[in-house]
Each structure stands twice: as C-alpha cells, then as structure tokens.
Amino acid sequence: xxxxxxxxxPRRAVGRPRNETTRLQILAAxxxxxxxxSVQSVTIEGIARxxxxxxxxxxxxxxxxxxxxxxxxxxxxxxxxxxxADLPPALAIAQHLRSLIHEYSGWSGRIVAQIIAEGQSxxxxxxxxxxxxxxxxxxxxxxxxxxxAKASNIPVPDNVEALSELLYSPIYMRLLVGHGPLNDDxxxxxxxxxxxxxxxPTPDWDSLGPVPTPARKRARRSRPASAADAxx
Amino acid sequence: xxxxxxxxxPRRAVGRPRNETTRLQILAAxxxxxxxxSVQSVTIEGIARxxxxxxxxxxxxxxxxxxxxxxxxxxxxxxxxxxxADLPPALAIAQHLRSLIHEYSGWSGRIVAQIIAEGQSxxxxxxxxxxxxxxxxxxxxxxxxxxxAKASNIPVPDNVEALSELLYSPIYMRLLVGHGPLNDDxxxxxxxxxxxxxxxPTPDWDSLGPVPTPARKRARRSRPASAADAxx
Amino acid sequence: xxxxxxxxxPRRAVGRPRNETTRLQILAAxxxxxxxxSVQSVTIEGIARxxxxxxxxxxxxxxxxxxxxxxxxxxxxxxxxxxxADLPPALAIAQHLRSLIHEYSGWSGRIVAQIIAEGQSxxxxxxxxxxxxxxxxxxxxxxxxxxxAKASNIPVPDNVEALSELLYSPIYMRLLVGHGPLNDDxxxxxxxxxxxxxxxPTPDWDSLGPVPTPARKRARRSRPASAADAxx
Amino acid sequence: xxxxxxxxxPRRAVGRPRNETTRLQILAAxxxxxxxxSVQSVTIEGIARxxxxxxxxxxxxxxxxxxxxxxxxxxxxxxxxxxxADLPPALAIAQHLRSLIHEYSGWSGRIVAQIIAEGQSxxxxxxxxxxxxxxxxxxxxxxxxxxxAKASNIPVPDNVEALSELLYSPIYMRLLVGHGPLNDDxxxxxxxxxxxxxxxPTPDWDSLGPVPTPARKRARRSRPASAADAxx
DNA sequence: AGTTAATCGAGACGGTACGTCTAGTCTTATT
DNA sequence: AATAAGACTAGACGTACCGTCTCGATTAACT
Numbered sequence: 001x002x003x004x005x006x007x008x009x010p011r012r013a014v015g016r017p018r019n020e021t022t023r024l025q026i027l028a029a030x031x032x033x034x035x036x037x038s039v040q041s042v043t044i045e046g047i048a049r050x051x052x053x054x055x056x057x058x059x060x061x062x063x064x065x066x067x068x069x070x071x072x073x074x075x076x077x078x079x080x081x082x083x084x085a086d087l088p089p090a091l092a093i094a095q096h097l098r099s100l101i102h103e104y105s106g107w108s109g110r111i112v113a114q115i116i117a118e119g120q121s122x123x124x125x126x127x128x129x130x131x132x133x134x135x136x137x138x139x140x141x142x143x144x145x146x147x148x149a150k151a152s153n154i155p156v157p158d159n160v161e162a163l164s165e166l167l168y169s170p171i172y173m174r175l176l177v178g179h180g181p182l183n184d185d186x187x188x189x190x191x192x193x194x195x196x197x198x199x200x201p202t203p204d205w206d207s208l209g210p211v212p213t214p215a216r217k218r219a220r221r222s223r224p225a226s227a228a229d230a231x232x
Numbered sequence: 233x234x235x236x237x238x239x240x241x242p243r244r245a246v247g248r249p250r251n252e253t254t255r256l257q258i259l260a261a262x263x264x265x266x267x268x269x270s271v272q273s274v275t276i277e278g279i280a281r282x283x284x285x286x287x288x289x290x291x292x293x294x295x296x297x298x299x300x301x302x303x304x305x306x307x308x309x310x311x312x313x314x315x316x317a318d319l320p321p322a323l324a325i326a327q328h329l330r331s332l333i334h335e336y337s338g339w340s341g342r343i344v345a346q347i348i349a350e351g352q353s354x355x356x357x358x359x360x361x362x363x364x365x366x367x368x369x370x371x372x373x374x375x376x377x378x379x380x381a382k383a384s385n386i387p388v389p390d391n392v393e394a395l396s397e398l399l400y401s402p403i404y405m406r407l408l409v410g411h412g413p414l415n416d417d418x419x420x421x422x423x424x425x426x427x428x429x430x431x432x433p434t435p436d437w438d439s440l441g442p443v444p445t446p447a448r449k450r451a452r453r454s455r456p457a458s459a460a461d462a463x464x
Numbered sequence: 465x466x467x468x469x470x471x472x473x474p475r476r477a478v479g480r481p482r483n484e485t486t487r488l489q490i491l492a493a494x495x496x497x498x499x500x501x502s503v504q505s506v507t508i509e510g511i512a513r514x515x516x517x518x519x520x521x522x523x524x525x526x527x528x529x530x531x532x533x534x535x536x537x538x539x540x541x542x543x544x545x546x547x548x549a550d551l552p553p554a555l556a557i558a559q560h561l562r563s564l565i566h567e568y569s570g571w572s573g574r575i576v577a578q579i580i581a582e583g584q585s586x587x588x589x590x591x592x593x594x595x596x597x598x599x600x601x602x603x604x605x606x607x608x609x610x611x612x613a614k615a616s617n618i619p620v621p622d623n624v625e626a627l628s629e630l631l632y633s634p635i636y637m638r639l640l641v642g643h644g645p646l647n648d649d650x651x652x653x654x655x656x657x658x659x660x661x662x663x664x665p666t667p668d669w670d671s672l673g674p675v676p677t678p679a680r681k682r683a684r685r686s687r688p689a690s691a692a693d694a695x696x
Numbered sequence: 697x698x699x700x701x702x703x704x705x706p707r708r709a710v711g712r713p714r715n716e717t718t719r720l721q722i723l724a725a726x727x728x729x730x731x732x733x734s735v736q737s738v739t740i741e742g743i744a745r746x747x748x749x750x751x752x753x754x755x756x757x758x759x760x761x762x763x764x765x766x767x768x769x770x771x772x773x774x775x776x777x778x779x780x781a782d783l784p785p786a787l788a789i790a791q792h793l794r795s796l797i798h799e800y801s802g803w804s805g806r807i808v809a810q811i812i813a814e815g816q817s818x819x820x821x822x823x824x825x826x827x828x829x830x831x832x833x834x835x836x837x838x839x840x841x842x843x844x845a846k847a848s849n850i851p852v853p854d855n856v857e858a859l860s861e862l863l864y865s866p867i868y869m870r871l872l873v874g875h876g877p878l879n880d881d882x883x884x885x886x887x888x889x890x891x892x893x894x895x896x897p898t899p900d901w902d903s904l905g906p907v908p909t910p911a912r913k914r915a916r917r918s919r920p921a922s923a924a925d926a927x928x
Numbered sequence: 929a930g931t932t933a934a935t936c937g938a939g940a941c942g943g944t945a946c947g948t949c950t951a952g953t954c955t956t957a958t959t
Numbered sequence: 960a961a962t963a964a965g966a967c968t969a970g971a972c973g974t975a976c977c978g979t980c981t982c983g984a985t986t987a988a989c990t
Contacts, residue, residue, distance in 0.1 A: 038353035045950055054963045117349035121270035126410050157425040169401030178358050193389040197429040247939030248981040277971055286942040479934025480986040502817035509976055518937045580872055581813035585734035590874050621889040633865030640812055642822050657853040661893040711965035712955040741945055750968045
C-alpha cells in the first residue's frame with residue numbers, strides 16, 4: 001500500500017512532511033460516508049469534501065477510491081474475527097466461522113462485499129483485498145485445520161485448502177449472491193453438515209455460548225445500499 | 233423487467249409498438265462493448281452510441297445498465313451449462329460442475345462476476361441475477377441430488393441446499409475472490425474431495441471426456457478488465 | 465395561417481374531416497399553460513399533454529409553437545383595444561392609446577412581448593404578428609389621424625406613419641425593454657407631450673373617464689415570466 | 697493589529713485563479729457562432745465545444761446563455777455609437793441617432809434584438825441589457841438634450857426622458873417589430889419630423905457627411921436568423 | 929353497404945441539449 | 960515539499976423536448 005512504505009526507506013524528508021492528521025481525517029471521513037452510502041456511490045470528491053481536504057492529497061497517497069476504503073475499513077476493523085486459542089480445533093473453527101458469519105451479516109459484510117465488487121473491475125483492488133483481508137485468515141484456518149488433522153483422523157485432502165474452501169465459500173457466496181441469509185441458523189446448518197461429512201460430532205451449539213459481539217463501536221446506522229437482502 | 237412482458241395478456245398495444253430490431257441492436261452493441269470493457273466502464277451513453285440508438289430508448293426499457301447487461305448476456309448465452317441427462321447422477325453432477333468451472337474461467341465468468349459486483353450496490357440487480365441465472369441451475373442441481381440420494385445412500389443433509397452450496401460455492405468464490413484459478417485441476421480436486429467425503433468413488437476423470445466446449449461463438453478477444461487473475 | 469385556408473378552396477373533403485373540438489382543446493390548453501408559464505417555456509409536448517391530444521395533431525395544423533400561441537391569444541382576445549367611434553379624433557386616439565397601455569401592462573402585454581421575442585429568431589412569426597395584431601390597429605390609427613388632420617391643422621408629416629410611430633413606439637419600447645412602467649402616469653405624460661408638440665391642447669384626462677376595462681375574462685393569476693418589471 | 701493587513705485586500709484569491717485565456721476563448725467562440733446562428737439556437741454546449749472548454753466552466757462564470765452573449769457582444773463592441781462632441785446639440789443628436797440606426801440595421805441590431813428577446817422570459821437578462829447597453833446611452837442623450845434645451849428654447853417636457861423616448865423608441869420598435877426598414881431614409885424622415893415638431897430646422901443631411909462607419913471589424917457574413925426583414 | 933382517405937390518440941424513436949456531477953490534473957498561495 | 964482551495968477539460972448522468980414515425984381506431988364522403 002501507499003503510505004506504509006515511508007517507514008521502510010529512511011527517505012530524506014525534504015520539504016514539508018506528510019501530515020498524519022490529514023491521513024486520519026480522510027479515513028475517518030470515508031468511514032462516515034460509508035455508514036450511509038455504498039462504496040460505489042462514495043466519491044473521492046465526496047471524501048475530500050467531508051474531510052476538508054484537497055482532492056489531490058487523496059490522489060497523492062492512494063491509487064483508487066477502493067484503496068482508501070480498504071485502509072479506512074482496516075483502520076477501525078481492529079476487532080478482527082479471531083480464532084479462539086483456548087478451544088480444541090474443532091470447536092475453535094466452528095466458533096470462528098460462526099463469528100465470521102455474524103460479522104458479515106451487518107455493516108462489515110456490506111463493505112467487504114463492495115470491496116470485492118470493486119475488485120471485479122480493478123485487479124489491484126482484489127489483490128489488495130486478498131493480501132490484507134484474506135491471507136491472514138486463511139493461514140490461521142490452515143494451521144487450525146492441520147492441528148485438527150494431526151489430533152484426530154478427519155479425512156483432510158492432499159491440499160488442505162480444499163477443506164478450507166469448503167468451510168469458507170458458502171459464507172462468501174451468501175455474502176455476495178444473497179441467495180440466503182447470514183444468520184445463526186445458517187451457521188449451524190452449514191457447520192454441522194460439514195462436520196458430519198468429516199465424521200466428526202456436531203459441536204454442541206449452546207456450549208459455544210453466544211456469538212461473541214466484541215463491543216461494536218461502529219453501529220450500522222443506515223446500512224449502505226444493502227444488497228443481498230436474503231431470498232427464498 | 234424489459235422484454236419479458238407477459239405475452240399472455242392481450243396488451244392494449246396502443247401507440248406505436250416497440251421496435252424489436254432496436255432491442256436487438258442494443259443488446260448486440262452491449263455485447264460488443266463487453267468484449268473489451270468491464271461492465272463498470274460500459275456506459276449507457278456508450279451503448280446508445282454503439283447501437284445507433286437514443287439514450288431515452290434504453291432508459292425506457294431497462295432500469296439500469298446492469299439490467300441491459302443481464303439481458304444481453306442471456307440473449308447470447310443460449311449454450312447454458314447443461315446437466316447431462318444421459319449420465320448417472322454422480323457423473324452428471326461432476327460433469328456439470330466441470331463445465332461450469334470451464335465456462336466461468338473465461339469471458340462469461342468475467343461478466344457474471346461483474347454482474348454480481350454491480351449487484352452489491354443495487355439489490356434489484358442481484359435479485360435479477362438470482363432469478364434469471366441462478367434459480368434454474370439450482371433447481372436442476374437439486375433434482376439431480378435428490379435423484380442421486382434416492383439411488384444411493386449418500387449422506388444428504390435435511391436441507392439439500394446445504395450440499396448444493398458445498399458444491400457450488402467454491403466455484404463462485406474463486407470466480408469472485410480470485411484466490412485460485414478456475415481450471416480443470418481445481419475441478420478435479422474439488423469434486424473428488426467432496427465425493428470422497430460423501431463416501432462415493434471419485435468419478436473416472438478421463439472417462440468423462442474432454443470439457444464439452446459446445447461451439448463457443450463468442451471468442452474472448454480481449455478480456456474485459458480481468459479481475460481475478462490467479463494468485464500465489 | 466393553417467386552418468383558415470380550408471374555406472377558400474372547395475377542397476375535396478375526402479377522409480375524416482378535421483375535428484373542430486380538438487382545435488379548441490389545443491388553443492384552450494395553450495392559454496391555460498400561458499397563465500403560469502412563459503411562451504418560451506411552453507412546449508408543444510406540454511400543450512399536447514394538457515389538451516389530451518397527439519403531438520402530431522398540433523404539428524399537422526401549426527408550423528410552430530409561436531403560431532399556436534398567436535392563434536390561442538387571438539381566440540380569446542376578442543376584446544381588442546378599440547378606437548372609440550363616438551369621440552373626436554384627438555380624444556379617440558388618446559383614449560385608444562391609454563387603453564392599449566393599460567392592456568399591455570398585464571398578461572396580454574407579456575404574451576405580446578413574448579410573441580415578438582419568438583419572432584426575433586423566426587421571421588414568419590414576426591410577420592404573422594404584424595399581419596394579425598398590428599396591421600389592423602395601424603390602419604385604424606392612420607384613418608383616425610387622417611381624419612384628425614383634415615379636421616384640424618396639426619403638422620402631419622408627409623408619411624402619416626411617422627406620427628403613428630411616434631405615438632405607438634414608446635409603448636412598445638416600454639413593453640419590451642421595461643425601462644419604465646406602463647401605467648396611467650406614463651400614458652398621460654406621453655400623450656400630453658406629443659399633443660403639446662402637435663400644438664393641440666392636452667385632452668382633459670378625467671373627462672376621458674376610467675380606463676375602459678371591458679370585462680376581463682382572463683385573470684392574470686400568476687403572470688408568465690414577467691420580464692419588464694419596471695426600472696428606475 | 698496584525699490581522700488588519702489581511703482585511704485590507706478583499707480579494708481572498710485562494711485556490712487556482714481564474715484563467716483569463718479561457719474566458720476570452722469562450723467569448724470569442726460565442727461571437728463566432730453568433731455570426732451564423734441566432735442567439736436562441738446557440739447552446740451552451742455548442743459554445744463549450746467551439747471554445748474547447750468544459751461546459752462547467754461556462755456555468756461557473758455565467759448564469760445563462762444570454763449573459764455570455766451580452767459579455768461577448770460588449771467585448772467586441774468597443775466601437776459604441778458615440779455622441780459627437782464637436783457638434784452643436786441638434787446636430788450631434790441627429791448624427792448619433794443616424795449612426796445608431798445604421799448600426800442596428802446589421803449584425804449588431806440582430807444581436808441586440810435577440811438579447812431583448814431572451815429578456816422577455818428572463819428578467820435578469822433584460823435588467824443586464826438595460827444596465828450595460830442602455831443606461832450609458834440614455835445618460836448621454838439626456839445630457840445632450842439638456843444642453844440643447846439650455847441653448848435654444850425647444851419645448852422640452854418636464855421629464856426630459858419623454859423626449860428621449862420619442863427619439864429612440866421608433867428605432868427600437870423597427871428593430872424589434874420589423875414593420876419598416878432601418879435605413880437612412882427612415883433616419884431622415886424620423887429625425888426631421890421630430891425636429892419640425894420641436895420647431896427646429898431640419899439639419900442639413902448632407903452636411904452631416906456619410907454615416908460614420910468606424911472600421912467595422914466584424915463583417916456580417918451570414919446574418920443570424922434575420923428577423924425583421926422589412927415589410928410592405 | 930363498402931370503400932377510401934384523412935384524422936386522431938398514443939407513444940416509440942434518434943437526436944440534442946439541459947444542468948449537474950465526478951474524475952483526474954493543474955495552478956496558486958500558504959505553511 | 961505538502962497542503963487546501965479550487966479552476967479546468969472531459970465526459971457520463973438521467974430528463975425533457977424535438978419532429979418524425981408507426982400503429983389501431985374513427986369518421987365521413989364517395990362510390
């Protein structure tokens with residue numbers, strides 16, 4: 001990404017240095033706009049206006065609107081969906097997926113979906129999405145799956161990604177195609193079926209406790225655009 | 233929607249009737265543009281120009297650019313990915329998925345992905361996509377799965393859609409997130425793992441024959457925008 | 465004009481004859497629109513809509529919007545500003561001019577001004593205006609002036625039109641340029657000065673009675689556009 | 697103390713300053729178009745195209761097409777019709793009117809007429825016309841008339857404007873209504889009749905010399921629309 | 929009574945302009 | 960240098976009319 005490179009190179013900071021406040025204003029303004037608009041309908045002009053910043057400043061540091069959105073989203077999205085460390089792999093993964101589904105059912109899901117959407121006509125956005133959203137999560141899950149495979153004898157494929165994909169894809173497909181809701185019923189149905197296929201007992205849903213809603217700061221006041229509104 | 237006007241109703245047909253040629257010109261022009269541009273970068277103005285048609289004519293019959301694209305795509309997409317009727321369910325489904333993966337690896341996939349992308353900021357587009365692309369396919373697969381379940385004793389879930397989703401989602405996710413290629417290796421890997429989980433022998437890949445490439449009319453001359461360009 | 469020609473030629477009235485009601489509907493609709501809009505902002509489309517009539521019907525019988533407006537205006541403008549017949553020429557002319565000024569100070573004046581305005585980019589409109597509005601009035605005044613010249617010995621020019629123009633022009637100029645109001649003070653000032661120059665006693669204003677406001681049917685509800693709103 | 701200096705200059709001049717070249721391009725393009733089209737048929741889009749300028753730039757600085765036309769016209773109309781300073785009032789006024797008639801008989805007249813026409817549906821245009829075309833001229837004539845009145849004993853009215861109007865109006869009425877030509881014969885006829893009424897000897901026409909055609913830069917190549925094409 | 933020709937409503941259609949908006953780039957003054 | 964402000968070209972937006980053009984349905988006068 002753009003502004004993260006500055007640290008690496010001990011650049012001779014000639015001239016006025018970059019104003020960090022400005023960067024934060026831009027990201028904050030972007031989030032503010034995303035509370036009530038879709039990524040598509042947000043414009044760089046609009047962000048500049050909202051942030052009280054020159055358009056050129058945005059163009060200088062980000063190569064596209066979607067990149068600003070990604071930065072803005074990650075800036076506040078500190079509460080990433082974690083992989084519970086204190087549970088056995090089977091439960092940890094189940095809980096993780098459940099949290100993800102819950103997370104994606106709201107504002108965050110809309111943003112993620114719209115970032116992927118932007119990526120369909122801009123490969124660099126999609127790459128950025130993969131690198132900064134996806135890669136980490138994927139690694140996390142792979143490790144959990146490998147641990148699980150070592151502990152039990154579930155039929156893991158040669159390429160463990162195939163199983164990972166089996167677990168993840170239905171969530172993303174619902175997020176993007178909206179052919180069904182992203183709720184706890186779906187979570188249970190999906191997870192327990194896969195576990196059944198794996199020959200593993202369905203985790204006791206209630207013992208997992210409530211969906212960990214870790215202090216959502218950003219209320220989804222008026223959802224942006226709202227695409228995938230469920231379906232029969 | 234536009235041209236789906238119920239023919240059964242003996243419409244008053246007052247005023248000058250719609251010109252079918254014009255409709256076809258618009259759809260043809262749209263396809264022509266989509267060969268070299270992304271859906272996002274195609275404009276209604278551009279379609280009108282290419283088709284030699286007034287903008288208002290497009291606005292009169294379609295409520296958004298994406299709707300035109302959907303119509304245009306379906307108009308030529310006569311070669312839908314079929315469900316082979318002469319094969320046993322297990323093989324038919326495998327072959328069907330394989331065809332779909334192949335189909336989505338090219339121009340069609342890019343268009344479908346970009347339609348879904350448009351849908352992220354316009355619910356009606358997503359709905360239209362589901363109704364006209366997805367619903368039919370889904371029904372087809374469900375019936376095949378039910379036939380299969382009756383014939384063998386694979387562990388079908390209560391809701392057969394859960395299995396359907398397991399089969400389909402990884403394809404759509406690759407299409408949209410681009411974390412991996414949509415090629416025959418993926419097809420084999422994905423299908424054989426799910427079949428293994430279902431306790432069914434992996435279909436003999438070679439006996440399925442080559443991917444049925446049924447007379448592709450529309451060559452993907454210069455791919456539109458190209459999003460999900462593989463990944464590490 | 466269009467529909468007046470039919471009478472001359474004993475045209476082979478084959479086919480469906482023209483519908484007189486339609487013609488009246490169009491003219492009535494036009495007047496209705498002119499009560500709240502300027503001639504410029506009235507459209508043929510709008511007239512057709514208001515009259516519940518096909519656009520082509522208007523195009524068939526009138527060659528431009530302005531022609532419709534002229535017809536519509538004259539249709540109701542039966543109460544033309546008359547030349548009082550029972551008064552001596554000096555008084556008749558004074559009274560006539562006074563009436564005209566009063567007439568032009570309201571809705572009628574706005575319409576006349578806007579017809580002349582349309583005429584600036586369409587010679588045929590201006591010609592029509594002259595033939596149907598102006599010619600009659602001009603003749604009337606010429607005759608009165610000649611009668612007056614014969615009766616008294618006012619210094620009439622070789623071309624009596626020059627005097628006519630002196631009397632009329634200031635009214636039209638105020639109507640069109642709006643550098644001053646069109647009210648009774650102006651009428652008095654203007655007429656008495658010209659009469660003074662002619663060596664004729666100023667007519668006794670009060671003896672002329674009130675401005676003859678002959679049963680204005682058409683209230684100027686909301687004036688169209690209103691241009692010449694007086695000035696210092 | 698310090699901030700008083702900043703307040704001195706009212707010109708904030710923040711942001712990129714206006715490009716004067718652009719302004720001139722727009723006005724030049726407007727004049728170029730007006731050589732072959734009527735004001736009505738000129739469009740802002742057309743001006744932008746001709747000037748090689750964005751539409752928004754025009755909308756930023758002018759509130760209507762007519763305003764651009766007024767600016768463009770005045771930009772080149774440096775050769776205003778002057779009031780000869782070296783002649784006695786009677787002759788100066790005669791010469792001035794004669795020049796004006798000559799001026800208005802061509803391209804300039806058409807433009808002025810069409811600006812007034814635009815003013816009939818847009819009060820601000822008419823106001824602008826009065827302020828920038830008319831006011832100066834009016835003042836000039838009033839002063840000449842007052843000087844004349846002081847020098848001789850012509851019957852000037854209480855309000856000197858009434859006489860001014862008598863001299864000017866016939867010219868404007870011919871310009872706008874086109875019931876007669878704007879040529880030297882008309883000039884002579886009109887002026888000599890008014891002078892006769894004023895009890896002043898008709899100026900010796902030939903001694904006035906030819907109509908001062910002061911280096912017309914702008915040839916009227918193909919007249920715009922041509923409205924008031926004389927009349928019987 | 930049937931034929932014929934024109935009228936009329938409705939509205940589709942290719943154009944064109946509207947006035948607004950945003951994309952990116954560029955210019956100036958300020959910090 | 961970096962920044963805010965904003966001018967600038969370019970071009971799409973969606974709407975409104977233009978004037979022309981089908982349609983189908985009427986409506987008389989003339990076969």
